[in-house]
Amino acid sequence: MNHKEIYHFSHHEHNLNHNYTQIPFICNGCKEAGIGSHYTCTTCNHNLHTHCALPSPSISHPFYTKCTFKFLPTTPPDSPSRYGNACEKDILGFLYHCRECGFDLHPCCAKLPTMLDDGEVKLYLCRKVRSSCHRCGGKSGGKGRGWSYRSVCKKYNLHVACAKEMLVENWHHICLYEESWKVETKIPSLKGTLGSYHKKRKGKIKKCCRIAGLALQFVISAVLGDPTTLIAGVVGALLSK
Known part of the structure; x- marks a missing residue:
């Protein structure tokens, strides 16, 4: 369920408002492209996918039945460069990470x-x-x-x-x-x-x-x-x- 206005740890200056755009944007959370429903700060042009603005603390996925993916704002400390197992693209920001298996998912890919x-x-x-x-x-x-x-x-x-x-x-x-x-x-x-x-x-x-x-x-x-x-x-x- 979407909330019209939220506070988000990635943007301390202002609250973010739920919005809709027909123009693609770059999410300031996961650094991936987005379009449509999202959360934004119109003053600072800070944009987040809904999945990045309102992440689940942990998720499971039917493709990885033995994994528990935890939401992280950055890649684990001392971790080498990582890529998402769904799209095989680099992880540059928010992610879901399975500590046991080492698998990673971009938030939008995870959902x-x-x-x-x-x-x-x-x-x-x-x-x-x-x-x-x-x-x-x-x-x-x-x-x-x-x-x-x-x-x-x-x-x-x-x-x-x-x-x-x-x-x-x-x-x-x-x-x-x-x-x-x-x-x-x-x-x-x-x-x-x-x-x-x-x-x-x-x-x-x-x-x-x-x-x-x-x-x-x-x-x-x-x-x-x-x-x-x-x-x-x-x-x-x-x-x-």
């Missing part, structure tokens, strides 16, 4: 829904899959790209890491180091990303890409911390620019 349903296709979160990712062509598990969302028909698969990159790779640096930027010129295009994977008749390609495009919106929304129908539509609009 990813196990199933996404856009009304036309259902996507299930998988730790390992044999099918290739629609974006990078690689497979999940082992030394791959971590977790994936896969359709029940197994024809559509997207790494959690690739979902992050599709929306953030062109503007992540800009958000951090430039004062102003334009969404319409900085968001990477969805066109051409999905079509090359399917080499059947044009009609089937068009339908498959349309379904994959709809599913993609929900995956990116979930990875960025707001797995809702409303924000999925926003993400779709940004990707189509």
